[in-house]
Amino acid sequence: MRQNRLAAIDIGTNSIRSIIVETAGNGKYRILDDEKVLVRLGEGLHQTGAISPAAWERAIEALSRQKKIIDGYRVASIEAVATSAMRKAVNGRELVAAIREHTGLEIEVISGEEEAELAALSAQHNFELEGVRHLIFDIGGGSLELISALGGHTEEMLSLELGAVFLTESFIKSDPVSPSEHQKLRKYIRKTLKTAYTGERTGMQCLVGSGGTVTSIAAMVAASRGEKFDSLHGYELLRSELVHLLAMLARKGDKERRALPGLNPDRSDIIVAGVTAVDELMDFFQVNHLKVNERGIREGLILRALRRRNLLPEKKRRSWRESALEFARSCHCDEGHARQVAKLSRQIFHALAKRYGWGDKELRLLDAAAVMHDVGYFISYSSHHKHSYHLIRHADLFGFTPRERELMANIARYHRKSLPKKKHDEFTRLTAADQLLVSRLGGILRLCDGLDRRRNAVVRQLDCAIDKDLLRLTLSGDEDMSVEVYGAKAKSDLLQEACRLKLVLEVRVDSDLQEEKGDDDYEEPAGYPDRH
Known part of the structure; x- marks a missing residue:
């Protein structure tokens, strides 16, 4: 045993x-x-x-x-x-x-309430919900469990007979579903929700859903977007996408639904009822944003077992930043180098952010990719940038969507060797906008990797100035930085090409220069949020 x-x-x-x-x-x-x-x-x-x-x-x-x-x-x-x-x-x-x-x-x-508690335990373990008013739900074949909460404080918990199998057998007799049947189904769901839920409906910021219906919705939406992910855990979609998906499903017969990309054929007969329940739920609470929890009740059982064995520590606020750093550490990365590259990358990012309309979401992608860019060393030095791509793409990282993991993996992949090419499948399957973002953020990371060529953080400070098509970087430190200048010049190609900027490097040696306070604690600029 x-x-x-x-x-x-x-x-x-x-x-x-x-x-x-x-x-x-x-x-x-x-x-x-x-x-x-x-x-x-x-x-x-x-x-x-x-x-x-x-x-x-x-x-x-x-x-x-x-x-x-x-x-x-x-x-x-x-x-x-x-x-x-x-x-x-x-x-x-x-x-x-x-x-x-x-x-x-x-x-x-x-009981239904215990079922809801398990779903909530899993959701709160996997998503940053601190200070956020949200609704957790799990939809199965027979019932729908709901938990409304603010942060870790539960407001209301319900178990309703609104499962996909129950609704299908109760209301859907024709194939495709007739408009009258679908209307009766919607009316029943609305009435059930209105009768059962007595709390405040306004102010919900997001829904976190689990169950086969929810993962099927994510898989179909991802397929329609042309996205391919190994896991849909953390996937996000808008209600408008759900509305269009449901309209399409309701028009099709079972044979047509069975052939839909992303939908398991075994679920084709109950999917219309299941998606209708989720759509009505989003409408009832006037929430536009759905996050997918692939794990749900069975993970709740594991977490409950860990808690019973005193193996689950006291709940503390989880951070996507700590998740990235922990993953890098698990791959035995050079943490000092990773922190230095992240620090320099942030400074260049802020100089370019206004020019390209970047915000906190883009910054956290670059920051996390910089911390993890060398994890491929864990497999081997040779082609470690490619190994980094695969490790990051498959990593279980808290607070990132599948799309964000894919973007970070690509950003890290281009920190050395070849620039993005049409023959790189992992790059070409991105949208045009995401390709450009990867090239620009990857260019920053690539340059900053060169700026720490000797891996000793000799560049203590980086001042950035942009004037039209010229990016001027002034390197400050207390010793010779010729190797770092050489490394930066050698690795400035992607940034100059993607951003259409000419790079100028200058050096300022100051023996009295002290390292920036807080860098060892991996602190970020004020106002830089943890929450995704």
Whole structure:
């Protein structure tokens, strides 16, 4: 038995998911296995009130296989819960007993409120929500859980019968869905929300959603944008995109929906009802911004297990900056060099920001990319810039969207060697605007890497002045900086090309110059926000 390994199983109305993790201390863990099986446990439940024999057998088969996988990892404990379908079914207790007999698993049938708490635990672990009024929701096959909160303070918690399977079986009989059916569906969702939610609806700044419907929405929107990400965790979209997506889905029959890029064919029959519920939720709370939590309840189970074992530290404010620095440290980067390059990059950024309309979002991309640009050394020196791209792209970084991870990976990739080319697939799949942003920010990073050629922070201060098409950099320090000037000239090509600027380097040696206060603490300019 491995004491640092835990497993969690979420038995939902539509699917059964299991996850196996290995804890690393300080509340952190890495995923060893993640299994999902579509069982449709709630199939026909609305009409009969019972779990059907076919769904019963599918559940036993899936859980037997998942239990064998879990046993193979020799985990110390298993957290297994069942949600809406098992709560509602008249034979739910009998199925719990059958699962225990066939697999040895002890299943806890949790309430809707407990389900909401697990979803909130995961969302608060993954997103910066301090001081933000927000709504966390998890939509499954049978129910929809809602948690409205301000920062870490919960205002209201609800579990409503608004799951995708339940709504489909209750309202959608035709294919494609008829306008009258869709209108009745919308009316029911609105009435349910209005009756159940008694709190203040205004002032919500964002929604954080989890569940198969939400990840399917993200996958379809990403496909329509031509985006390809390994993970959609942290993906962001606007309600306008959801409205257009729903209009398209409602026009199509099941056969057409099954062929849609980004949509799992097994979910095609319930997707219209699921997306309608999310759309009505955004309309009800007048929120324009949706963030995707890929992890949801099963991660909540892991976090709860860590808390019960006193392995989850007291909650503290998480920072995207610390996340980037921790990742760089885990790759054994030269931290002094990383901090110096980030410091110099910020100074050039501020000189150019007004010219290109850059703000805090662009600054945090450059800052984090600068800190992580050399993580590829962890694999090898040769082509380490390319290794940096892949490591950053796949990193589990707090506070960054999939698009932002892709941009940072590209910015870091061009800190040395070749400039962006049409044959570079990772660059050409970006939008034209993002290609230009990567080239300009990558040019800054590339130049600043040259400005610390000896990796000893000899450039103590960098003064930047821009006049039309001329960028003048004055390097200040207390010793010879000829190597740094040479390095900067050699690596100024991308910045000059992307920004259409001519670079002039000047040197000022001052033996009395002291290093800027606070640099060792990786401090940023005043007003530079942590929150994304």
